[in-house]
Every structure is written in C-alpha cells, then in structure tokens.
Amino acid sequence: xxxxxxxxxxxxxxxxxxxxxxxxxxxxxxxxxxxxxxxxxxxxxxxxxxxxxxxxxxxxxxxxxxxxxxxxxxxxxxxxxxxxxxxxxxxxxxxxxxxxxxxxxxxxxxxxxxxxxxxxxxxxxxxxxxxxxxxxxxxxxxxxxxxxxxxxxxxxxxxxxxxxxxxxxxxxxxxxxxxxxxxxxxxxxxxxxxxxxxxxxxxxxxxxxxxxxxxxxxxxxxxxxxxxxxxxxxxxxxxxxxxxxxxxxxxxxxxxxxxxxxxxxxxxxxxxxxxxxxxxxxxxxxxxxxxxxxxxxxxxxxxxxxxxxxxxxxxxxxxxxxxxxxxxxxxxxxxxxxxxxxxxxxxxxxxxxxxxxxxxxxxxxxxxxxxxxxxxxxxxxxxxxxxxxxxxxxxxxxxxxxxxxxxxxxxxxx
Amino acid sequence: xxxxxxxxxxxxxxxxxxxxxxxxxxxxxxxxxxxxxxxxxxxxxxxxxxxxxxxxxxxxxxxxxxxxxxxxxxxxxxxxxxxxxxxxxxxxxxxxxxxxxxxxxxxxxxxxxxxxxxxxxxxxxxxxxxxxxxxxxxxxxxxxxxxxxxxxxxxxxxxxxxxxxxxxxxxxxxxxxxxxxxxxxxxxxxxxxxxxxxxxxxxxxxxxxxxxxxxxxxxxxxxxxxxxxxxxxxxxxxxxxxxxxxxxxxxxxxxxxxxxxxxxxxxxxxxxxxxxxxxxxxxxxxxxxxxxxxxxxxxxxxxxxxxxxxxxxxxxxxxxxxxxxxxxxxxxxxxxxxxxxxxxxxxxxxxxxxxxxxxxxxxxxxxxxxxxxxxxxxxxxxxxxxxxxxxxxxxxxxxxxxxxxxxxxxxxxxxxxxxxxxxxxxxxxxxxx
Numbered sequence: 001x002x003x004x005x006x007x008x009x010x011x012x013x014x015x016x017x018x019x020x021x022x023x024x025x026x027x028x029x030x031x032x033x034x035x036x037x038x039x040x041x042x043x044x045x046x047x048x049x050x051x052x053x054x055x056x057x058x059x060x061x062x063x064x065x066x067x068x069x070x071x072x073x074x075x076x077x078x079x080x081x082x083x084x085x086x087x088x089x090x091x092x093x094x095x096x097x098x099x100x101x102x103x104x105x106x107x108x109x110x111x112x113x114x115x116x117x118x119x120x121x122x123x124x125x126x127x128x129x130x131x132x133x134x135x136x137x138x139x140x141x142x143x144x145x146x147x148x149x150x151x152x153x154x155x156x157x158x159x160x161x162x163x164x165x166x167x168x169x170x171x172x173x174x175x176x177x178x179x180x181x182x183x184x185x186x187x188x189x190x191x192x193x194x195x196x197x198x199x200x201x202x203x204x205x206x207x208x209x210x211x212x213x214x215x216x217x218x219x220x221x222x223x224x225x226x227x228x229x230x231x232x233x234x235x236x237x238x239x240x241x242x243x244x245x246x247x248x249x250x251x252x253x254x255x256x257x258x259x260x261x262x263x264x265x266x267x268x269x270x271x272x273x274x275x276x277x278x279x280x281x282x283x284x285x286x287x288x289x290x291x292x293x294x295x296x297x298x299x300x301x302x303x304x305x306x307x308x309x310x311x312x313x314x315x316x317x318x319x320x321x322x323x324x325x326x327x328x329x330x331x332x333x334x335x336x337x338x339x340x341x342x343x344x345x346x347x348x349x350x351x352x353x354x355x356x357x358x359x360x361x362x363x364x365x366x367x368x369x370x371x372x373x374x375x376x377x378x379x380x381x382x383x384x385x386x387x388x389x390x391x392x393x394x395x396x397x398x399x400x401x402x403x404x405x406x407x408x409x410x411x412x413x414x
Numbered sequence: 415x416x417x418x419x420x421x422x423x424x425x426x427x428x429x430x431x432x433x434x435x436x437x438x439x440x441x442x443x444x445x446x447x448x449x450x451x452x453x454x455x456x457x458x459x460x461x462x463x464x465x466x467x468x469x470x471x472x473x474x475x476x477x478x479x480x481x482x483x484x485x486x487x488x489x490x491x492x493x494x495x496x497x498x499x500x501x502x503x504x505x506x507x508x509x510x511x512x513x514x515x516x517x518x519x520x521x522x523x524x525x526x527x528x529x530x531x532x533x534x535x536x537x538x539x540x541x542x543x544x545x546x547x548x549x550x551x552x553x554x555x556x557x558x559x560x561x562x563x564x565x566x567x568x569x570x571x572x573x574x575x576x577x578x579x580x581x582x583x584x585x586x587x588x589x590x591x592x593x594x595x596x597x598x599x600x601x602x603x604x605x606x607x608x609x610x611x612x613x614x615x616x617x618x619x620x621x622x623x624x625x626x627x628x629x630x631x632x633x634x635x636x637x638x639x640x641x642x643x644x645x646x647x648x649x650x651x652x653x654x655x656x657x658x659x660x661x662x663x664x665x666x667x668x669x670x671x672x673x674x675x676x677x678x679x680x681x682x683x684x685x686x687x688x689x690x691x692x693x694x695x696x697x698x699x700x701x702x703x704x705x706x707x708x709x710x711x712x713x714x715x716x717x718x719x720x721x722x723x724x725x726x727x728x729x730x731x732x733x734x735x736x737x738x739x740x741x742x743x744x745x746x747x748x749x750x751x752x753x754x755x756x757x758x759x760x761x762x763x764x765x766x767x768x769x770x771x772x773x774x775x776x777x778x779x780x781x782x783x784x785x786x787x788x789x790x791x792x793x794x795x796x797x798x799x800x801x802x803x804x805x806x807x808x809x810x811x812x813x814x815x816x817x818x819x820x821x822x823x824x825x826x827x828x829x830x831x832x833x834x835x836x837x838x839x840x841x842x843x844x845x846x847x
Contacts (some may be wrong), residue, residue, distance in 0.1 A: 193694040197687065204683045211677035218673055221666040229659040232652055236802055243809070379697040386701050387834055390708070393827045400820035408813035414806040 017136040018127075022051045023145065025123035026066070028115050044115055045070050046122055050145050067148035071096070074122060077144050080155050081135055082277075083163045086284045087367035088135060089374040091128035092273030094121025100202040100265065102210040102258075113259075117266060124270070134370070170287050177286045178293055181364055187371060188282035195275040198268050205265060209258050220251030239414035246407040253403070257396050264392065267385040271378060278374065281367050288363050292356040299349035306342045309335060492518040492589050494604065496582035499574050500531070509533050512578055514585065516604045522596075528605045534559075536603065537581055539615060543599040544588070549747040550790040552797045553594070554587035555736035556580070580729060592796075639749040640756055643787075649794060650745050657738035664731040667723060674720045678713060685709040700837075704830050711826045719819045723812065730808040734801060741797075744790060751786045755779040 017023075027047040035041045051064035074093055081090050098114055108114065126145070129135045140158065143151055226244030230237040498513035511531040518526060537556055544553050557580035588594045602614050685706045692702035758776045765772065 190694055194691075197691040197694065201684070201687045201691065204680060204687055208677060208680035208684060211673060211680050214673040215670060215677055218666060218670050221669075222663070225659055225662045225666060229656075229663075232655045232659070236806075239806075379695075382698055383701055383834070386705050387831065389705070390827045390831050390834075393708075393712075394824055394831070397820040397824035397827065401817050401824070404813045404816040404820065408810055408817065411806060411809040411813055414802065414809065 017130040023126050024049050025119050028119045080160050083160045088370050089277045094118050100206045102206040171283050175290050177290050184282045184285045191275045191279040198272040216254035217251050219247050223248035236414045239410050243407050243410035250403045253399050260392050264389050288360045292360045295352045295356050302346050309339050494585045494589050540603045550786040551793045554584050637753045639753045653741045661735045664735050671723050678716050681713050708826050708830050712823050715822045722815045727812045748786050751783050755783045
C-alpha cells in the first residue's frame with residue numbers, strides 16, 4: 001500500500017510513525033526578521049501539520065497541530081540524522097538553490113514557483129523519514145514535528161555537532177582500504193554513475209525544455225499575423241481569424257506542459273541527491289573497515305616486536321635496536337620491562353581489533369539492509385517517474401492533436 | 415500601325431463561358447452577343463514590344479478568355495513536369511539543366527509528348543517574354559537566382575531540389591493560365607530542341623527598339639498617373655498589406671523551423687543519456703532502454719515534421735511573397751499605360767499640328783488602356799482565387815501533418831505505457847490508479 005504527498009513515493013504503511021500520524025507541509029510564508037549578525041533578512045517558513053491518523057478515519061476531522069519551520073532547520077535535522085544513523089541512506093532535502101534551470105524558470109529562491117516546489121519537496125522529505133524503519137522512531141525527528149520552541153537546543157544537547165565535524169573530516173580524507181566489502185565498493189561506483197547520468201539528463205532536459213518553449217511561443221506570431229491578414233481579406237477572413245485563435249492557444253499550452261515536466265525533473269533530482277547519501281554510507285563502511293585494518297596492522301606489528309625481543313632476532317627495524325647494537329645490548333631487566341609493556345599493548349590491541357571487527361560487521365549488516373531497501377524504493381520510484389513522464393508526453397500529444405485538428409478545420413474554411 | 419492581331423476564329427468545341435459572380439462587380443457590362451463567346455488559342459505575338467499587346471477581338475471580349483470552370487482538372491489537356499536535374503560542365507561554366515516533359519492533347523502541338531532539357535536562364539527568358547507580351551497579366555514568380563542567406567552553393571542538393579519544385583510549379587501555373595498557356599513562347603519553350611530555342615530567342619525586337627520602349631516607359635513613370643480609378647488604388651493598398659502579411663508568415667515559419675531544429679539537437683542527446691543510464695541499472699534497465707527508444711523515435715518524427723515544413727509550407731509562402739513584387743510591377747505598368755494615355759490626351763488638347771496622327775495615337779492609347787485594365791481586373795480575380803486555394807491547401811496540409819506528427823508520437827508513448835503495465839501486472843505489482 002502506498003501513501004504519500006507525491007503519488008509515486010513508496011511509503012510503507014505499518015512503520016511506527018506513519019501509523020500514528022499524518023504529516024504534511026501545508027503552506028509557505030514569507031517572514032522578515034533579524035539574523036545572527038543583526039541584519040534584516042527575508043526568509044520563507046513552512047507550515048508542518050500533523051494529525052493523529054485515527055481522528056481522520058473517524059471522520060471528525062479535527063484541526064491539525066502545526067508549527068512553522070524554515071529550511072535551515074530542516075538542514076539541521078538532516079545533519080543530525082546523518083551523524084546518528086551512519087548506516088542509513090538518509091533521504092535528501094530538496095535543493096538549496098535552483099539548478100538545471102531553463103531560461104524561463106527562475107533561479108531566485110524567493111520565486112513563488114520555486115517556493116511551491118520546495119514545499120512539496122520538504123513534505124516528501126518528512127514522509128520519507130517517517131516511513132524509514134530506523135529513522136522514523138527517532139525522538140529528535142518526532143520533536144521536530146511537534147515542538148516548535150526549544151527544538152534547536154534539544155538537537156545541540158545531543159552533542160551530535162562534534163560527531164558531525166569528525167564525520168565530515170573522515171569522509172573527505174583519502175585513505176586506502178585493503179579489503180573493502182565488494183558490494184559496498186560496487187554500490188559506491190553505482191552511486192557515482194547515478195549522479196553523473198542524472199546530472200547529464202537534467203542538463204539535457206533543461207535545454208530541450210528551453211527550445212520547446214521557443215517552438216510553441218513562435219506559433220503565437222501566426223495568431224497575430226492571421227488576425228491582421230484577415231482584416232484585408234473577404235472570404236478568407238473568418239477562417240484565418242479563428243485559426244489564429246487556435247495558434248494562440250497552442251502557444252499558450254506550453255506553459256502547463258513545462259510546469260508538469262518540472263515535477264519530473266524534481267523526481268530525478270531527488271535521486272540525484274540520494275546518490276550522495278548512498279555514497280556517504282559506502283564511505284562510512286570504508287572508514288570503519290580502514291580503522292579495523294589499521295588496528296589489525298598495529299596489533300601484528302606489536303606481536304612481531306614481542307617475538308623479536310623474545311628470540312633476540314631483529315626483523316623489524318627500530319632506532320632503539322640500532323642504538324643498542326651500536327652502544328651495546330640492553331640489560332635483561334630493561335628487556336623484561338619492554339616485553340611486559342608490549343604484552344599489555346597487545347592485549348589492548350586485541351580488544352580494539354575485536355571491537356572494531358564487531359563494529360564493522362554490524363555496520364555492514366545494518367547498512368546493507370538499508371541499501372537493499374533503498375534499491376527497491378529507487379527502482380519503484382524511478383519506474384513510476386518514467387511512467388508519469390510518458391503520461392505527460394501523451395497528454396502533450398493529445399493537446400497538439402486537438403489544436404491542430406481545430407486549426408485544420410478553420411483553415412479549410414479559408 | 416503597330417500590330418493588332420484581330421482574330422475572329424471560332425474556338426472549336428469549347429463550352430460557353432460563364433462569368434462567375436465573384437468578378438461581376440469588376441468587369442464591364444457585357445452585351446449578350448454571340449461574338450463575345452468567341453476566343454482563340456492562337457495568341458501570336460509578332461513583336462515583343464510592351465506597348466503592342468496581342469489582341470483578339472475587342473477589349474471587352476478579353477474577359478471571355480477566362481474559363482472559370484470549377485472542374486478545371488477534368489478538362490486539363492496539358493501536363494507538364496520538371497524533374498531530373500543534371501549537371502553540365504563546359505569550358506566556360508557549370509550549370510544545371512532540368513528535364514521538362516509535356517503531355518498534351520492540344521491540336522496546335524505537333525505531337526502528344528515532348529521531352530526537352532532546360533536551364534534556369536531559359537525559364538527566365540520565358541517569364542520575360544510573357545511579361546512583355548502581357549504587361550498587366552500576372553506571371554507566377556520564378557525561384558530566386560541566388561539565395562543569399564543560408565545556402566552556400568548553387569549546386570547544393572537541397573537548393574537544386576527546392577528550385578526544381580518551384581520551376582515545376584511555375585510551368586504548371588503557366589499551363590493553367592487561360593492566356594499564357596496558349597502563348598507561342600510557351601509552346602516553343604516546351605517543345606523546341608536546344609538549337610531551335612537558341613535561334614528563336616535571338617528573334618524579337620532589336621536592341622534599339624527595346625531601348626526606345628524602355629525610354630517611353632521611364633517617361634511615363636516620371637509623368638505619373640493623374641486619375642487612377644479607385645479600384646486600382648484599392649488593389650495597390652491590398653498588395654501593400656498582403657505583401658507585409660505574407661512576408662511575415664514566411665519569416666515566422668522559417669523561425670519555427672529554426673527553433674524546431676534546435677529542439678531536435680537537444681532531444682537527440684536525451685535518448686542516448688537514458689540508454690547510458692540503463693547500463694548501470696538492473697530492474698530499471700528495461701524501462702530506461704524503452705524510454706530511450708521512445709525518445710529516439712520521437713526525434714525521427716520531429717525530423718520528418720521539420721522536413722515537411724521546409725518542403726511544403728515554406729516554398730508556397732515564399733512564392734506568394736515573391737508574387738507581391740510581380741503584382742506591384744503589374745500595377746505600375748498599368749499606371750504607365752494610363753499615364754501615356756493621359757499625356758496623349760493633353761497633347762491633343764494643347765497642340766495644333768498633326769492632330770490626325772495624334773488622334774490616331776490617342777485612340778490606340780485608349781484602347782491599350784482599356785485592354786490593360788480589363789486584362790488586369792480579370793487576371794486579378796484569377797490570381798486571388800488561386801492564392802486562396804494555394805494558401806488554404808498549404809495550411810490545411812501543414813495542420814494535417816502536425817496532427818499526424820502528434821499521433822505518431824502519441825502511439826510511441828502509449829505503447830511504452832502499455833508494456834510497462836503488462837509488465838507490472840505480470841510481476842504482481844501494485845496498480846497504477
């Protein structure tokens with residue numbers, strides 16, 4: 001069973017949160033206020049409405065609970081989720097700035113069309129989180145939906161900020177993993193490809209939309225010229241005049257067509273950003289694997305050192321070893337102390353390796369479950385998107401047939 | 415005395431001429447006279463002077479030359495085609511000739527089928543001859559000598575094909591014209607062997623005679639016409655307005671073609687992008703490949719549509735844009751004839767000497783004017799009717815092709831949708847309501 005603000009969103013009814021409440025981002029409003037540096041700014045806030053599911057089904061239809069949030073708060077929520085659930089493919093937010101625009105579409109964040117599309121995107125984000133098996137039960141998420149005041153403080157109290165900083169550092173670091181899980185390596189590669197190909201598609205689509213707009217709009221000139229021409233003709237006048245009206249209608253029809261296509265672009269964009277989230281999970285796996293490998297490597301080297309000390313053979317180079325060779329051997333007491341220290345370190349090292357190994361295994365398990373879930377969701381959603389694209393094309397063709405049949409009738413009366 | 419050809423030959427076997435109601439306001443009143451039904455197909459021009467048009471009987475009977483039959487197609491007795499362009503290389507130049515095939519049952523033709531090769535120059539010559547012989551009749555325009563914008567060489571395939579079609583239309587318009595189709599020049603053009611044509615071309619008024627006529631024409635133009643009848647002023651105004659409209663339509667259509675081509679360029683990249691994406695996917699690979707296929711097929715249809723506009727609508731609009739130049743020239747020539755008559759009227763009133771000769775000249779000028787006016791009025795009606803038919807059918811045709819284009823694209827996407835639905839049902843997935 002599928003619910004959701006956008007018909008194609010695969011949202012499982014039966015997850016904890018959505019069982020309890022309906023969620024929507026109902027409105028958007030402009031506000032002005034003073035920002036952090038005490039300067040006037042204009043920003044948009046979005047109204048989040050929640051309502052217990054039972055109430056609606058009873059038919060009483062009570063007033064929903066609601067609160068206003070701005071985009072930056074959504075960003076804060078998402079950053080918190082990213083850090084707290086590193087093994088989850090966290091749903092993306094709608095784009096911060098309008099990209100892949102074609103010329104008529106505004107790139108201005110305050111543009112009402114952009115705001116409207118963002119509203120829809122934010123609702124989609126909330127629904128996705130609310131239907132996620134792990135994320136939906138998060139307390140911070142719940143209070144984001146229900147507690148207007150003091151939510152920000154609550155988030156910061158979790159101390160996620162520190163984790164966020166180190167996560168960012170780690171994700172951007174370069175390191176080589178010796179034995180990554182093959183599936184994750186493939187997924188990362190897939191994420192890269194997906195991002196690349198969707199970007200390309202969005203670019204091409206935007207350019208094509210631009211051109212299509214031109215084709216339709218130029219036909220408006222027919223309308224104008226036919227009208228002027230009909231004024232100087234006797235028998236041809238009526239036919240020309242009415243044909244002209246249809247040409248005007250044709251030219252005007254492209255606005256709706258392209259507005260619908262923009263929804264399709266938004267669907268693609270969501271998965272463009274999802275690719276990023278997917279990549280982040282794969283990166284995290286690499287990180288945990290790397291840390292495990294580092295710990296294991298360290299343990300091996302310590303064990304080797306112990307062996308050398310025990311047998312007196314020096315296989316590993318150490319400055320101490322060299323100096324002792326040059327300046328004489330150490331005393332048996334000194335050696336004894338060293339061996340004891342190494343034993344402790346090896347013990348600790350083995351603990352660490354065990355820990356890290358568990359961490360790695362658990363991460364792989366959880367992450368892979370979510371990746372599989374994501375794959376299924378992606379396949380379903382994108383297929384729906386392609387179908388809706390086809391439906392759009394069909395609608396466009398039908399309009400074209402109608403207009404030109406009408407025009408043909410008018411022309412034949414010329 | 416300059417050459418009037420007075421010919422009272424009864425035409426053989428042709429039905430009586432009906433004067434259609436749409437020109438009834440524009441022609442002189444006719445007497446019910448059997449002679450008025452007479453006309454001849456032999457319009458022999460003995461000299462090409464523009465002031466010596468061929469005449470059959472009286473000016474009024476000129477109107478009857480026009481057979482405004484509704485079923486023109488059924489009585490068509492001459493069929494002309496222009497095809498098969500070929501390149502010819504000589505030491506001096508390279509040029510293209512076109513094959514002109516004529517099939518006819520007309521008695522004045524020696525045979526029923528002719529095949530000749532003609533080059534653009536020959537068409538130009540024919541047009542010139544017809545204009546000279548009939549200064550106030552409307553000759554269909556020829557394709558331009560050179561296209562300045564866009565085209566690079568004369569020998570570009572598209573250019574030759576466009577020109578060939580235009581030449582074909584030109585000859586057919588001549589063949590359909592009640593006066594032109596019986597022109598001797600036309601006959602020679604269709605039938606003469608190359609050598610014959612060249613020597614025939616060399617006949618006609620000498621250089622000095624032509625110069626004399628040109629000087630007269632310029633003088634008349636400078637003098638200007640004083641009392642132009644209202645209907646010709648209206649004609650001129652109409653031509654002015656029409657010229658603007660048709661030229662706008664030509665430009666608009668060319669702009670549409672340009673935009674379509676640019677749209678096509680972008681669309682051509684969509685299909686391959688979907689195909690590329692399908693290579694990274696598993697479940698989605700099929701639908702993505704299908705979408706790629708759909709987009710590619712729509713590209714092909716768009717290409718077809720652009721070609722249609724180029725091949726069908728644009729040439730017609732372009733020709734009628736060129737027509738306006740012809741119309742303006744025709745109106746100018748008529749004005750000159752009137753100006754000449756007015757000048758001679760004045761001269762008779764003021765001068766004392768040579769009154770007899772002058773009166774003679776004046777009579778001829780008056781006849782010439784009356785004849786020119788009537789010829790123009792009738793041909794104007796014919797032209798308007800033709801224009802209406804041609805433009806109507808061109809626009810109807812365009813609309814039809816556009817419907818066709820959208821229908822084909824519709825089918826493409828509907829079959830995709832169908833395949834997706836059958837897949838879904840097959841896999842037991844959720845419905846798409």
